[in-house]
Amino acid sequence: MKKSKLIILMLSIAYMVILTSCKQTNDPIITADKVDKVVILVKSDNEKDRSWEAEDQNFLKALIGNINATLGEKDENTQNFDIELTPDQKKYDYKIDFYNNGEVVQEVEISQVNKLKIDKEEYTIKEDREKELNSLKNHVLSVVR
Numbered sequence: 001m002k003k004s005k006l007i008i009l010m011l012s013i014a015y016m017v018i019l020t021s022c023k024q025t026n027d028p029i030i031t032a033d034k035v036d037k038v039v040i041l042v043k044s045d046n047e048k049d050r051s052w053e054a055e056d057q058n059f060l061k062a063l064i065g066n067i068n069a070t071l072g073e074k075d076e077n078t079q080n081f082d083i084e085l086t087p088d089q090k091k092y093d094y095k096i097d098f099y100n101n102g103e104v105v106q107e108v109e110i111s112q113v114n115k116l117k118i119d120k121e122e123y124t125i126k127e128d129r130e131k132e133l134n135s136l137k138n139h140v141l142s143v144v145r
Contacts, residue, residue: 028118029068030098030106032061032077037099042144044092050144059143063096066139067108070116070125070132081138082131094140110137 038060041051054060065077094110109117114125114133125133 028071028121028123029064029073029108032057032064034105035060035064035098035100038063039097039099040140040144041095041097042092042140043095044088046088052144054143060098063139066132066136067096067116067118070129070136071123072129079135079139081135081142083138085134085137089137089141092137092141094137096140 037053037055039051039053041049043049061077062079065075066079066081068075069078091112093112096108097104098106098108107117107119109115110133111117114130116123116125116133
């Protein structure tokens with residue numbers, strides 16, 4: 001009896017070690033200190049494409065904070081843009097490119113179907129994060145021309 005409990009305990013510990021080592025250790029979104037510029041593009045079927053560039057570190061931190069909030073991460077730089085999106089705005093495609101020294105270091109895309117793509121990793125934003133996703137979209141829409 002004691003041997004079987006010991007074996008189960010050892011297997012449980014081994015399982016925990018394996019799970020811990022396999023867990024992703026880096027955040028999917030880049031940090032503001034590794035970015036010096038952002039280029040935002042909003043595409044629509046009914047309107048002309050709109051874009052905007054920014055190098056302001058406070059804006060970069062807030063934008064990255066809003067992306068983190070959409071992914072369920074806590075970020076002190078998150079800004080809430082709690083405005084209802086129009087049906088057309090929900091259909092827009094959003095693209096955010098982060099740069100460092102003139103080179104793209106990360107690409108973020110938001111599709112019409114609540115898919116968030118960071119580089120090649122795709123995330124489905126579920127209903128419990130839709131408020132954060134809409135806030136991110138509103139943040140982007142507030143600056144593009």
